[in-house]
Each structure stands twice: as C-alpha cells, then as structure tokens.
Amino acid sequence: MTEASDQMKDLSVSEPAEKKEKDKKDKKEPKEPKQKQKPVQKPKPQQKKKEGAALIGIDVSKSVDLAEWYQQVITKGQMISYYDVAGCYILEPASYAIWEAIKAWFDSQIKVRGKVRNAYFPIFISADNLEREKEHVEGFAAEVAWVTKGGKSDLEKPVAVRPTSETAMYPYFAKKIQSHRDLPLKLNQWNNVVRWEFKHPMPFIRSREFLWQEGHTAHLTKKEAAAEVLQILDWYSDVYQELLAVPVVKGTKTENEKFPGADYTTTIEGFIPATGRGIQAATSHCLGQHFSKMFNIIVEDPTTKEGSETKHIHVWQNSWGLTTRSIGVMILTHGDDRGLIIPPRVAEIQVVIIPVGITAKTTPEAREQLYSEVTWIAEVLRSVDIRVETDFREAYSPGWKFNDWELKGIPLRIEFGPKDSEKHVVTTSRRDRDNKDEARGETAISDLKEAIPALLESIQSDMFKKADAAYREHRVTLTDWKDFVPTLNGKNVVLVPHCEGGKCEDEIKEMSARKDDGDNTAVDTKAPAMGAKSLCIPFEQPEGITPGETKCVNPNCKDFAKSWVLFGRSY
Numbered sequence: 001m002t003e004a005s006d007q008m009k010d011l012s013v014s015e016p017a018e019k020k021e022k023d024k025k026d027k028k029e030p031k032e033p034k035q036k037q038k039p040v041q042k043p044k045p046q047q048k049k050k051e052g053a054a055l056i057g058i059d060v061s062k063s064v065d066l067a068e069w070y071q072q073v074i075t076k077g078q079m080i081s082y083y084d085v086a087g088c089y090i091l092e093p094a095s096y097a098i099w100e101a102i103k104a105w106f107d108s109q110i111k112v113r114g115k116v117r118n119a120y121f122p123i124f125i126s127a128d129n130l131e132r133e134k135e136h137v138e139g140f141a142a143e144v145a146w147v148t149k150g151g152k153s154d155l156e157k158p159v160a161v162r163p164t165s166e167t168a169m170y171p172y173f174a175k176k177i178q179s180h181r182d183l184p185l186k187l188n189q190w191n192n193v194v195r196w197e198f199k200h201p202m203p204f205i206r207s208r209e210f211l212w213q214e215g216h217t218a219h220l221t222k223k224e225a226a227a228e229v230l231q232i233l234d235w236y237s238d239v240y241q242e243l244l245a246v247p248v249v250k251g252t253k254t255e256n257e258k259f260p261g262a263d264y265t266t267t268i269e270g271f272i273p274a275t276g277r278g279i280q281a282a283t284s285h286c287l288g289q290h291f292s293k294m295f296n297i298i299v300e301d302p303t304t305k306e307g308s309e310t311k312h313i314h315v316w317q318n319s320w321g322l323t324t325r326s327i328g329v330m331i332l333t334h335g336d337d338r339g340l341i342i343p344p345r346v347a348e349i350q351v352v353i354i355p356v357g358i359t360a361k362t363t364p365e366a367r368e369q370l371y372s373e374v375t376w377i378a379e380v381l382r383s384v385d386i387r388v389e390t391d392f393r394e395a396y397s398p399g400w401k402f403n404d405w406e407l408k409g410i411p412l413r414i415e416f417g418p419k420d421s422e423k424h425v426v427t428t429s430r431r432d433r434d435n436k437d438e439a440r441g442e443t444a445i446s447d448l449k450e451a452i453p454a455l456l457e458s459i460q461s462d463m464f465k466k467a468d469a470a471y472r473e474h475r476v477t478l479t480d481w482k483d484f485v486p487t488l489n490g491k492n493v494v495l496v497p498h499c500e501g502g503k504c505e506d507e508i509k510e511m512s513a514r515k516d517d518g519d520n521t522a523v524d525t526k527a528p529a530m531g532a533k534s535l536c537i538p539f540e541q542p543e544g545i546t547p548g549e550t551k552c553v554n555p556n557c558k559d560f561a562k563s564w565v566l567f568g569r570s571y
Contacts, residue, residue, distance in 0.1 A: 056403055061337050066274050070202075073331060077340040077408050080203045087201040087208035091324070094408065095204075097348035098327050099211060102239055103190060106213065106322065109235045114228070116186040116215060121168050123191070124159040129167045133294050136166060139260025143195035145208075161194040166261070166287075166319060169216050170295040177315060180220055180299040188215040204328025205279070205571055212323035218297060218315040222288075225316040229286045232320045233266045236282040239322060244330040245343040245463035246270055247471045248281050249566060251536030256502045259319075263288030269535045269566065271471045272332045276491025278535045278568040279329055284320040291317055333467050334432075340409025341431050343463055344456040350387045350412060351452065352405045353378055353426075356398045357417025366418070374416050377426065377448065384449045386456070406431060411459050412452070428452075432459050432466075475566070477542060481555045484567075485512050488532055493568030496553040497545050497561030500537070504557045508567065509533050511554075535566040 058076065062069040074080040074095075081090040091099070110116040124147065131137055137144075145161040148154060162168055169187070177185055190213045201207055215232065219225040233250060240246045248268040258265040262285040270281040292298070292314040301311040334341040344350050355374050358367055371392060378388045389410075391401050398415070405413055415427040424445050433439035443451045476487050477495045487494050498504070513531030541564050544550070550561040 056400070057407060058337055058339055062274060062335065069335075069337075070332065073335050073339055074203055079327070079331070079340070085208075087197065089203045089207055091211075094348050095324075095327055098330070098342070098346045099324055101346040102243060102322070102326065103213070105243060106235060106239055107190075109238075110188055110215065110232075114186065114231065115184075116188045116217070118189060119187045120189050120191065121165055121172070123162050125162050125165075125168045126159055127157055129171060130160050133167060133261060133291065136261040136291075140164065140195070143197055145194045145196040162191075163193055163195050164319075164321075165189070165191075165193075165214055165216065166291060170291050170297065170317075173216075173218055173292075173315075173317075174295050174297045177218060177297055177299060180302045183220045183299065183315065184217055184224065186215070186217040188213055202328070204331070205325055210324050212321050214319065214321045217318045218292070219317070220299070220302070220313075220315065222316050225286055225288075225318050229266055229284045229318055229320070232284040232318075233268065233282075236284065236320075236322055237268050240268060240270065240281055240326065240329075241464060243343065243345050244326060244333075245345075245460055245467060246281075246326075246330055246333050247464065247468040249471075249475075249536065249538050250540075251538040251566065253283070253536055254500055254502070254505060254534045254565065256505050257534055257536075259283065259285045259287075261290050262286060262319075263290065267536050270329050270333070271474060271493060271568075272329070272571075273470045273474060273491070274332065276474065276488070276493070276569065278493050278566070278570045279325075280535075280570070281326065281329060282320075282322040285318060287317040287319055289314040289316060334463060335409070336434070338403075339407035341463070342409035342411060344411040344460045347409070347411050348387065349389045349408075349410050350456055351381060351414060352389045352391055352410045352412075353414045353416060354391045354398055354401050354405075355417065356415045357419060362418075370416070370418065370421065373421055377414070377416060377445070380448050381452055384453055386452060402429075411456060414452075428455065430455070430459055432463050477564070479544075479553060481553055484508075484532075484553065488512060488567075488569060493535065493566055494532070495538070495542070495564050495566050497550050498534070498554075498563065498565035498567075499552040499557055499559035500562045500565065501552075501557070501559060504552060504554050504559070505534055507556060508554050512567075530569045532567045532569055535568050535570060537563050537565050 056076070058069060058072050060068045060072065075082075077094070078092050079095040081092055083090055107118070111118075130144070140163040144163055146158045147161065148158045173185060176182065190211075192209055192211050194209050196208055197206060199206060217225075217228060219228070237248055237250055240248045248270050250268050251266070253259075253265040253267050265283055265285045267283045268281045270279045271277070272279055297315050297317075298312045299315060301313050304311050330343070331340060334343070353374050355370050358370065374390055374392075378390050381388045391405070393401065396404070402413065409431060411431050413429040413431070415429065420426055425442050426445060426448070428441045428443055429436075430439045430441075441455075443455075474492045475495060476492045478484065478487060479497055484494060484496065509531035511531070514529045545561050545564065547562075548560055552559055552561045
C-alpha cells in the first residue's frame with residue numbers, strides 16, 4: 001500500500017491524546033432512574049467545546065476540530081480502545097464486526113467466482129528472502145520491524161515482521177509450480193502486517209499494525225493476469241460502494257505511485273470531504289514477471305512443438321490487498337456531530353428497539369406486557385435476518401438511550417410505547433437523517449417483515465447517494481495552473497491534463513505546497529503545507545485531450561498531456 005509522504009496535523013491523533021482519553025468515561029449514569037438528559041446539541045460554527053454537554057455525547061464539532069472529533073467518535077462509539085504500544089490499537093467488537101462483514105462478502109467472491117484458496121504464511125520473513133528483491137525492499141525499508149533477540153540471546157540473523165508477503169510466499173510458489181498444469185495458483189491470506197511508521201498514528205487510517213487480506217496469484221499469460229487485476233478491483237469497489245456506502249474512483253497509479261516491483265498498479269481512490277483530501281482505499285497490482293524472475297518461478301512453454309527444444313517461461317503474477325483502513329474511511333465519510341453512522345449492510349446491530357412511555361403510574365403488569373411486545377417485535381425482525389438489539393435498561397431514560405445508540409451509529413431506532421401498542425404500529429427513527437422530522441416514521445406491526453428490511457435498504461442507498469454527490473462536487477476539472485492551488489484549498493481534488501512524467505509530478509507536488517520563503521505559489525495562506533500528489537489516472541477519461549496538442553497543467557513542463565490525472569492532497 002502506498003501512503004502519502006506527509007501527515008497533516010488537522011487529522012492526526014497523537015499518543016498523549018490516547019492517554020487523556022483513557023481518563024474519560026464514555027457514559028455517566030444518572031443518579032435518579034427517572035432523570036432525563038437532553039439530547040446533545042450541535043455546537044455553533046466557531047464553538048469548539050459545548051458547555052455542560054453530557055459525557056455520553058461528542059463535545060466537539062466535526063467541522064471545528066476534526067482530529068478531536070475523530071478520537072471521540074471512535075472511542076465513545078466503541079470502535080477502538082487504545083493500547084500501551086504506540087500506533088497499535090484494540091479493535092472492539094463493533095468495528096471487528098464490520099471487518100467480519102467485509103471478509104465474509106469478499107471471501108465469497110474470491111473463492112466462488114475467483115477460484116482463490118485461503119492459506120496462511122508465517123509472520124516472520126528471513127532477511128535473505130526480504131533482501132533478494134532490492135526495489136521491493138526499498139519501498140518498505142523505513143517501515144520494516146526487525147526481531148533481533150530471542151529471549152535474552154541475540155539472533156544469529158535478524159528476521160523481519162512482515163510488511164507484506166511477496167518475499168515470504170514466492171519461494172513456496174517456486175516449489176509448488178513445476179508445470180504449466182499447476183497454473184493458475186491463487187492464494188489469499190487474512191492476516192496482520194506491521195509497518196513501523198514514525199508519522200502521526202491515526203487509528204484505522206495509519207497504524208503500525210493492521211489487518212488485511214493479501215492475495216497472491218500466478219498465471220501462465222499476461223492476459224490472464226491482467227483480467228484478474230481488474231476483476232479484483234471491481235470487487236474492492238463493491239466493498240466500498242455496496243457495503244460501506246463510500247464512493248470511489250477506479251484508476252491506475254502513475255509510475256511514481258505504483259507498488260514497488262509491480263508492472264502497474266490499479267487502485268480505488270476515496271475522498272474525505274471534511275479535509276478535502278484523497279485516500280487510497282485498496283490496490284490490485286500486476287507484478288508482471290519481475291518476482292518470478294527473482295525467485296525463479298518457471299514452467300515449460302506449453303506451446304512448444306514436439307521434437308523442438310523445450311522453452312521455459314516465467315509466470316505472470318498479481319498481488320492485491322484491502323485493509324481495515326476501510327473502516328476509518330467509512331467513519332470519516334458518514335459520521336456527524338452526534339457520532340457514528342454505520343451503513344446497515346455492515347452494522348453489527350441494524351435495529352435497536354427501545355420501550356417508551358413508561359411512567360411512575362405504569363403498573364408492573366403493563367410494564368411486563370409492553371416488554372413482552374417489544375421482545376415479540378424483535379423476534380419478528382430476527383425471523384427475516386435483521387440484526388436486532390432490545391434496550392430494557394431501566395436505569396436510563398429513553399432520551400439518554402436515544403443519544404447512546406445514535407452515538408454508536410445504529411442505522412435504525414424503533415420506539416414502542418403504550419400508544420404505539422394501541423395503534424398497532426411502531427415509531428421509527430433513521431440515524432442517517434439530520435432533520436428529526438424527516439428521520440421519523442411509522443410502520444404498521446403487520447408490515448414489519450417487509451417494511452423494515454426495505455427501510456434499511458433505503459438508508460443504505462441514501463447514505464451512498466449523499467456521499468457520492470459530495471465526492472462528485474469536489475472533483476473539479478481544470479486546465480489552467482493558476483486555478484490548481486486555489487481549487488485544492490477549497491477542499492477539492494482536481495482532474496488535470498498531465499504528461500504522466502515522474503519529475504513533472506514531483507515538481508507539481510513541490511509547487512502546490514505552502515512556502516514560507518516569500519513564494520506566493522500557495523495563494524491561500526491558510527492552505528495546508530502538504531503538496532498535491534497524483535491519486536490515479538481514472539479509467540473514465542473525459543474528452544478534451546488531443547495527443548501532441550494539449551499542454552500539461554504544469555506551466556514549467558515542455559511535454560504534452562497524455563491523460564487526465566486526478567491530483568490531490570492525500571493521506
């Protein structure tokens with residue numbers, strides 16, 4: 001995975017903040033069971049902390065302090081707990097359930113349609129294997145963690161903790177593939193990797209240890225390998241768009257940004273509206289014959305005619321990976337000032353049912369009757385595979401519970417009280433709607449089996465439409481350099497004509513960074529210091545580039561543009 005070389009402080013989560021968060025309490029139980037707490041209100045535009053806000057809620061606005069907002073959302077929303085090793089985090093059940101949903105869907109695709117088999121390779125890689133491939137190692141050298149001791153004794157040779165598994169798996173490929181009949185060989189593993197970064201850690205987005213899947217395949221021909229690269233990319237796009245309701249742009253990385261040792265890298269690129277920065281979402285690489293030549297993975301050419309000298313060919317290889325970064329992108333895309341908003345298809349709990357309307361005058365018999373009806377409603381929904389939770393906690397008021405479940409991002413809340421029971425309906429409240437009147441609805445109990453699944457699908461669809469509209473609005477096409485930096489400063493990514501040259505790309509990054517030497521290249525003095533890099537060459541290319549005539553957007557470049565390239569500040 002290629003990461004940005006810079007880390008903006010507007011969305012970094014430092015370790016001191018982790019320690020501070022440990023001392024906070026996510027919830028504060030009311031002294032009196034009957035006490036109600038008012039829903040947490042959104043802050044005014046320039047207000048950072050909300051005075052007197054309940055500890056259960058988010059006390060900072062996403063638009064005011066994104067770093068603090070993110071930290072509170074992932075901890076109070078019970079996605080992450082901090083750990084005593086810097087840059088490493090505990091994935092709590094709610095976030096791990098999202099990863100399990102992604103894994104279940106993607107695993108089904110690659111096994112059934114892709115004919116890929118799962119395996120597992122050791123986490124340790126010998127120095128000899130890792131260092132056999134110079135270009136590949138250089139891409140990860142600064143991030144490789146090494147084990148140098150076993151107990152109290154120094155190891156004769158240090159071993160690396162895998163940053164990725166090409167060099168761990170390909171000696172096995174060389175042994176396993178002895179004939180063209182052994183092809184294709186398609187293996188995938190679900191594992192953890194370690195990249196010992198020294199940039200600001202950010203849970204899910206940038207951490208020293210993370211979970212992913214990494215697929216490694218070998219093929220007889222370049223054509224077969226190329227077809228798989230694109231198929232995997234389509235499935236990655238579906239993970240984001242169909243499961244996480246996050247829009248992405250599919251494309252190819254430039255030479256500067258491709259995976260070390262690959263022939264070419266295809267990618268899906270996401271976007272974080274709050275910062276206006278792009279983010280690499282997943283990548284699928286065609287490795288060509290680079291690694292097969294390095295590790296001597298060869299087969300006899302099946303087209304060799306009988307009686308002729310047998311020819312041998314190096315296999316064509318691919319690798320592809322998707323990580324838990326996807327969860328962070330989802331949180332940053334959908335979350336609001338009330339907390340998380342989880343798309344229904346990946347939510348651990350899709351619906352929470354809360355009994356309401358119970359007062360001091362309610363008899364024990366009436367209370368039990370209401371609770372019994374709530375339990376029955378839950379069972380009805382479970383019968384149609386809805387993931388349901390009931391909240392019978394009596395020490396908390398309904399309003400407090402509403403805030404609690406909204407903070408956790410549960411897609412749909414059902415309220416059920418004596419008046420609902422009389423009318424044979426339930427009251428619903430969608431988490432994805434800001435306007436409370438628009439969020440609320442009413443469903444007949446007799447229609448629950450059809451109406452609630454349909455409502456969840458509507459929430460899923462509407463979440464994607466909203467995010468997709470935001471991404472499209474902030475992808476700006478331009479051809480004049482004078483518009484480049486101001487457009488970036490408007491929290492956009494830009495689609496520009498470019499020569500695809502590496503040196504030109506480096507120059508654009510330098511020119512679009514804020515300077516402190518009097519150079520006014522960055523028009524907006526409040527612009528981030530980070531320069532723009534290429535995100536991808538989108539597969540969908542607008543018209544407007546004429547070979548040999550259209551100029552590259554870089555005013556210093558003498559070459560003509562080859563394609564429209566998406567540039568932006570990036571994580």
